[in-house]
Amino acid sequence: MTEHDEQVLSLLDTYRAHDAPTHGGRVLSYVYDSGLAELDALAGRAAARVQAVNGLDPTTFPSVALMQADLLAFAREVLHGPPGTSGAVTSGGTESIMLAVLAARDRWRESRPGDGRTPRVVAPSTAHAAFHKAAHYLGLEMVTVPVDPRTGTLEADRLADHLDDATALTVASAPAYPHGVLDPVEEIAAAAAGRGIPCHVDACVGGFVLPWWERTPPWDLAVAGVTSISADLHKFGYAPKGASVLLVADPALDRARYYALTDWPGYPVVNPTVLGSRSAMSLAAAWAVVTRLGTQGYAELTAGLVGVTATVRQVVDGIPGLRVVGGPTGPLLAVGTDPDVPEPERVDPHAWAQAVAARGFVLQGQPALTQADWTVLPRTTHLTLTPASAGVLDELGAALRAGADDVRGRALGLGAAPAGAPAELPDPVALAQAARESGELDLPAVLALIEALPREQSASLLVDFLAAFTAPPAARA
Numbered sequence: 138m139t140e141h142d143e144q145v146l147s148l149l150d151t152y153r154a155h156d157a158p159t160h161g162g163r164v165l166s167y168v169y170d171s172g173l174a175e176l177d178a179l180a181g182r183a184a185a186r187v188q189a190v191n192g193l194d195p196t197t198f199p200s201v202a203l204m205q206a207d208l209l210a211f212a213r214e215v216l217h218g219p220p221g222t223s224g225a226v227t228s229g230g231t232e233s234i235m236l237a238v239l240a241a242r243d244r245w246r247e248s249r250p251g252d253g254r255t256p257r258v259v260a261p262s263t264a265h266a267a268f269h270k271a272a273h274y275l276g277l278e279m280v281t282v283p284v285d286p287r288t289g290t291l292e293a294d295r296l297a298d299h300l301d302d303a304t305a306l307t308v309a310s311a312p313a314y315p316h317g318v319l320d321p322v323e324e325i326a327a328a329a330a331g332r333g334i335p336c337h338v339d340a341c342v343g344g345f346v347l348p349w350w351e352r353t354p355p356w357d358l359a360v361a362g363v364t365s366i367s368a369d370l371h372k373f374g375y376a377p378k379g380a381s382v383l384l385v386a387d388p389a390l391d392r393a394r395y396y397a398l399t400d401w402p403g404y405p406v407v408n409p410t411v412l413g414s415r416s417a418m419s420l421a422a423a424w425a426v427v428t429r430l431g432t433q434g435y436a437e438l439t440a441g442l443v444g445v446t447a448t449v450r451q452v453v454d455g456i457p458g459l460r461v462v463g464g465p466t467g468p469l470l471a472v473g474t475d476p477d478v479p480e481p482e483r484v485d486p487h488a489w490a491q492a493v494a495a496r497g498f499v500l501q502g503q504p505a506l507t508q509a510d511w512t513v514l515p516r517t518t519h520l521t522l523t524p525a526s527a528g529v530l531d532e533l534g535a536a537l538r539a540g541a542d543d544v545r546g547r548a549l550g551l552g553a554a555p556a557g558a559p560a561e562l563p564d565p566v567a568l569a570q571a572a573r574e575s576g577e578l579d580l581p582a583v584l585a586l587i588e589a590l591p592r593e594q595s596a597s598l599l600v601d602f603l604a605a606f607t608a609p610p611a612a613r614a
Contacts, residue, residue: 170525183425230341241306260308288463289316293324317469326362344368376423458484492540
C-alpha cells in the first residue's frame with residue numbers, strides 16, 4: 138500500500154469518526170449487530186471476492202444466480218413458501234416493497250383494461266413509510282387504517298371495511314416497525330382473499346427472527362391469502378447493508394415485477410429488480426452469512442435475543458412515568474409516556490431519549506401522529522434490541538433508568554401533538570450548517586416541530602435540511 142493510499146484511508150477514518158458506532162449494542166436502531174466478529178469478517182471476505190461482478194446479467198456472471206437461488210431457497214423454507222414460490226434478492230426492504238406494490242398494481246390493471254380509476258393500497262397507519270413511497274412513485278392511492286392509539290394494534294374488520302374493487306394490494310406487518318406489534322395477518326389475508334386482492338406481509342424487520350421467536354401467531358406464507366412477503370437480510374439476517382428478499386407465492390404475480398425491453402438497438406434488457414447494473418457484494422455477503430449460520434445459527438441467536446428483550450422490557454416496566462406500548466412480538470419496543478400516573482411523574486419519551494444518549498446509547502424518537510379518525514398516536518421512543526445488546530445490558534438498563542430520572546416531569550407536550558405551529562420556523566439551512574459544525578442536533582425540538590406543523594410542511598423543511606446537510610462544500614458556501 139502506497140503512502141497516498143494510506144492518506145486516502147486516513148481521510149476515510151476521519152470521516153467515520155463522526156458516525157454512530159455500528160457495533161457493540163449502543164445504537165438501538167439502523168444497525169443489527171449479531172455480536173459475532175467472525176461473521177462480519179466472513180461477509181467482508183465474501184464481498185471482496187465479487188467486487189468487480191455486475192449483477193445485471195446472471196448469464197454472464199452465473200454466481201449471481203446461484204447465490205440468489207440459495208438465499209431464496211433458505212427464505213422459502215423458513216417463511217413456509219408453497220411450491221412455486223419465487224422472488225428476488227433486492228437492495229433492501231424499500232425495493233422489496235416497491236416491487237410488491239408494482240406487481241400488484243400491474244396485475245390490477247391487467248384484470249381491468251380501460252379502468253381509469255387510481256388503484257389503492259390499503260394498509261394500517263403503522264405500515265412502513267416504504268409503502269407510501271411506493272404509492273407515490275407508482276401512482277397509487279395510499280389508504281391508511283387507524284390503529285388503537287394505546288396499543289398500536291389493528292382491528293382487522295376496520296381494514297376489511299376499506300377493501301373494494303379499486304384495491305390493488307392490502308398490507309400487514311410482522312411486526313410493524315413503530316411499535317413492534319404484529320398485525321392480525323390471518324384475518325387481513327382472509328379478507329383480502331375473499332375479494333381476490335393480493336396481501337403482502339411486510340416482514341422486513343421480523344422475517345429472520347420471528348420464525349424462531351416464542352409463541353408467535355401465524356404470519357408468513359403458510360397463512361392462506363398471503364401472496365407475497367418481504368424480509369430483510371440486512372436486519373435480523375445479520376448481513377451487511379443492503380440485502381433483502383422478496384418472495385411471491387403466485388408465479389404469475391411474481392412475473393409482474395419484471396421489466397423487459399427488446400425494442401431498442403442495444404442488448405436485451407430483463408430486469409427483475411428496480412436496479413439494472415448493481416453490485417454483487419451485498420448479495421455475496423448475505424449469502425455467506427446465511428450459509429454460515431443456517432437455521433440452527435439463527436435459532437441460537439434468536440434464543441439469546443428473546444432473553445435480552447425480556448430483560449430490557451422488565452427494566453422499562455419498572456421505570457415510573459414510562460410504559461411499553463401494546464404487546465410487541467419480537468425484539469422491537471416502543472416506549473411512551475404512562476398516562477395513568479400524575480403529570481409530575483410522567484416521562485416524555487423524547488426528552489428521555491436525549492438523556493439516554495448523553496449516557497452513550499442512541500434511541501430513536503418517533504413523533505406523535507394524528508390518524509384518519511382524528512385519534513392521536515402518542516409520541517414514543519423506539520428501541521431495537523440485537524444480540525450485541527447482551528454485552529451491555531447492565532449499562533443500558535442503568536442508562537434507561539437514570540435518563541428517566543433526569544427528565545421526569547419535564548413538560549414537552551406529553552402524549553399528543555401540540556396544537557398549532559410555532560410562531561417562528563427555524564431556517565433549515567442554518568440548522569443544517571449548525572449541525573455540521575457542532576456535530577449535534579436537537580432531535581426533540583425537531584420532532585416537536587414535526588408534530589406541530591402540517592405534515593407536508595414539516596416534510597418540506599426536512600428535505601431542505603437534508604439537502605443542505607449533504608451538499609458539497611461549494612454549494613454550502
